[in-house]
Amino acid sequence: MAKLGVITDGISREFEHALSVMNEFDLKHAELQFLWDKEVGDLDDRQMNRVQQLLKAHGVSVSCISRHIFGGLLVGSADATAGDYLAQLAALERCIDMAKALDCPRVRIMAFRKEMILFGSHGAEEWVVASGAWDKMRQLVAPAVQIAEDRDITLVVETGNNAMITSAYLARKLIDELGSQRLRVLWDPANSLYCAEVPYPDGYDSLRGGYLGHVHLKDVVVEIAKASVTCKQMGCGHMGPYLPPIAAALRDDGYDGAISLESVYRPLGGSFEDGFRASIGRFRELFG
Secondary structure, eight states: EEEEEGGGGGTTTTTTHHHHHHTTTOOOOEEEEEEETTTTTOOOOOHHHHHHHHHHHHHHHEEEOOOOOTTTHHHTTTOOTTTTHHHHHHHHHHHHHHHTTOOOOEEEEEEOOSSSSOOOOTTTHHSSSTTTHHHHHHHHHHHHHHHHHTTEEEEEOOOTTTOOOOOOHHHHHHHHHTTTTEEEEEEEEHHHHGOOIIIIIIIIITTTTTTTOOOOOOEEEHHHHHEEEEETTTTTTTTTGGHHHHHHHHHTTTTOEEEEEOOOOOTTTHHHHHHHHHHHHHHHHHHH
16 A cells, blocks of 8 residues: 655645644655755754654654755756766765655655757757757766665656656656666656656556656646646646546555655645645545
C-alpha cells in the first residue's frame, strides 16, 4: 500500500501547524521543501532539533527531502568546476545529511533549465535541436548520482515542466544511460502534461519495471499554446480522468512508496491550506 502524505509547505511553512493539519487527516508521510524561512538543507542545528522533536510528537515520518538541486541552471553555460554547480553539489550533501538525520530514504534533484528540443534528425539536428544538451546534462547529473551511491541514499529526479526531464519517458532514458540503482523517478504527471505526455497509460508505462521512486499529485488545466497553467481542486482539471486509472495501476503493481499531495491549488480569495482541504478528500478516496 502506498504511503500517503503531503509537501508540508503546501499547507504552511509553519511546520508545527502543517503537521497538525496532517494529523487531522491521518497523513503520516511529510515531504520537506520549505520550513519556516528556509529551504531544506539550510536549517541550522536548533531548527533541525526542532524538526526532529515535532516529527516525533506528531507521529510523522519524512518521505523525501526536496530541495531544488540543479533547478534553473542552464546546461549550456554550466561547468563542472564552476562555483554555481559546485554549490549545488554542496547543497545536495547537506540535504543528504538531513535525510540521514531524519531517517528519510530519498532526496530530490531537478534536471537543469528546460531546453525545448533535445533530439531530432533529417535536418532538425542542424536547425532546432539544442545540440549536445542532453549529453552534457547527463554528465552533470552523474556526480550527484555518485554521491548518492557513496552515501547509500536514493535520488529521485522530478519530471518538471521547466526542466530538461519533462516526461516519464525522458526520466527513464536518463536512468538507463546512467545505469545506477540509486537514481529513480519522482513522477509528477501533472507537470508532464505541459510536454504533452499522456499520464496514463503512456507516462505510467514508462515507469514500470522499478523506475518509480516517488510521486507528486496535483491537478491543473494546461494551455500550452497560451503558455498557461491553472491549478485546480483535485479531480477538476486535466488530470481528473487519469487519476482513477493511475490509482488502480499503482495498487495492482504493488507500489508501496510515497505519494505526496502537492498542494499548489489556491481558491480565489483563499489560502493554500484552503486548497489542501478542498483536495485532500479526493486524494484519499483515490489513493488511500
